[in-house]
C-alpha cells in the first residue's frame with residue numbers, strides 16, 4: 325500500500341514531471357566552444373578533431389575516428405567488422421546508416437549444428453566460420469561520400485601515419501592483450517602479430533595495416549571489396565576453411581535506414597532501427613517509464629530501480645521475440661512503440677512486488693553482457709552530429725588475424741540464433757526472426773542515439789556492452805534529463821541492468837548500497853551477486869545552454885573527449 329500511496333501522491337503534483345530538465349547542472353567534463361569527438365582512445369579523438377580543424381565535417385571525422393580506433397583499439401575498432409551510425413545535420417535533417425555484417429552466401433541455418441542437431445561449441449565464436457561479411461569500409465565511405473567535405477586520402481592520412489609510426493599501449497590495453505595472447509597464437513600460429521608480448525608504454529607499429537589503409541585511401545572502398553585487399557582476404561578464408569567469397573564482398577552494401585524516432589516528455593529521441601534492436605527497445609522502455617514521476621522518486625531509489633527493471637524486463641521479452649533483419653522478417657515497429665500497448669504491458673506492475681520474467685512472455689530466453697564493441701560521438705563546428713557504434717562482436721572478434729592485411733575479423737555470426745532455445749556466447753537465445761540465412765544481417769543491440777530538445781541538438785550518446793548497451797544509454801539519458809546531471813557526471817554514475825532472462829538485476833560492483841539491495845530483495849527481486857563487471861562505456865556529448873559542448877568520456881575505459 326505504501327508504494328501505491330507514494331505514487332498517487334506524486335501524481336498529484338501538477339506538471340511536475342511533464343518536461344525534462346537537463347540544463348541547470350554545471351559541467352564536470354571537458355567543455356569546448358566549437359566541436360568535440362569522444363571515443364575509446366585519445367589518439368582517435370585527436371585525429372577526429374584534427375580532421376575537423378582541416379575543414380572536414382562530422383562525417384569526415386567519422387571516417388578518421390573509426391579508422392584510428394581500428395589502429396589503436398583492435399579489441400573492437402575494426403576494418404573486419406561492422407556498425408551503425410545515426411546522424412543529425414545542423415539544419416535538423418536526420419538519418420541512419422546500417423553497415424552491419426551479413427551472413428556469407430554459403431551460410432546455412434544449421435551451419436553450427438552437428439549431425440545430432442546440437443550446437444558445436446566455439447564454431448560461431450572463434451576461427452574461420454565465425455565471421456560475417458564486414459561492413460565497416462562500406463559504411464564509412466558511404467557516409468563520407470554523401471556528406472563529407474574532404475577527400476578520403478586526406479582524411480585517412482593521419483591514420484596511416486599513426487599505424488606506421490605507432491601508438492603507445494595503455495595499462496588496460498596491455499592487460500587485455502596479455503589475456504588474449506595464447507588464443508591469438510592458437511588461432512593464427514606462433515608468429516602472429518599480436519602473439520608478441522606487449523607491455524604498457526610499448527609502442528605498437530603496424531606496417532601491414534598501414535599498407536592496407538594506404539591502398540584504401542588511394543583507391544577507395546572498392547579496394548576492400550574488389551581490389552587486392554579483397555583478394556588477400558578471400559584467399560585467407562578460402563584456404564583456411566572459411567566460406568567468405570569474392571561474391572560476398574562484391575555484393576556487400578551499407579543501407580540507409582529511417583531511424584527510430586519517438587518523443588519522450590519534451591525530448592525527441594533519434595536512434596537505430598533494426599537490424600539493431602537498440603532504438604525500438606530503448607523506445608519501449610522510455611515510453612513505459614514516461615507516465616511515472618521518475619525524478620520525484622529519486623535517483624537509484626528502490627522505486628526508481630524497480631520501475632526501470634520492470635520496463636526493461638518487458639521490453640527485452642519483446643526484443644527477443646519480434647526483432648531481426650527487416651530485409652528478412654516483418655517487424656511490427658508501430659505496434660511495439662504504441663503508447664497504449666506499452667501502457668498495457670505495465671498494467672500488471674506493482675511497486676510492492678517484483679514481476680516474474682516467466683510470467684511476462686514467451687520462451688526461456690536469456691542475455692548476458694559483452695563489452696566488445698566501441699562507440700564514438702562527434703559534433704562539428706556547424707552543429708552536425710554523428711553517433712556511431714561499431715564492433716567485431718567478441719573481444720578481437722573471431723581472433724582470426726589476417727597478417728598480410730593487419731586486422732582482426734569479426735565473430736558476428738554468433739549474434740544470430742544458431743539454434744532456437746540455445747544461448748549464444750553472451751547467453752542470448754533467439755527465435756526464428758534471428759535465424760541464419762544467406763545474406764541476412766544478425767540482430768544487434770547497438771544503440772547510437774541523438775537527443776533533440778526544443779527542436780535543437782541536445783545530446784549525442786552511445787556505448788558498447790552487448791545487451792547492456794540499451795540500458796546504459798537509457799540511464800545516461802535519464803541521468804541528464806530527469807536528474808539534472810551534467811554529461812560527465814551522467815556517464816560516471818553507476819549503472820544497473822535487467823534483461824528479462826536470466827531474471828536477475830545486475831549492479832556494477834561496489835556501487836550500490838546494502839539498503840537498496842535489501843529493499844529490492846524484500847520485494848522479491850533476484851540480484852546477481854557474483855562478480856559483476858562494469859556495465860557499458862558511454863561516450864557522449866551534450867549541448868549546454870550557452871552553446872558550448874560538454875563531453876562525457878567513460879572513466880571505465882581509456883576513453884577521452886577532445887574538443888576545441
Ligand code: GLY
Nearest residue numbers: 717768769770790
Ligand atoms: N555484437 C554485439 C551487438 O551487435 O549487439
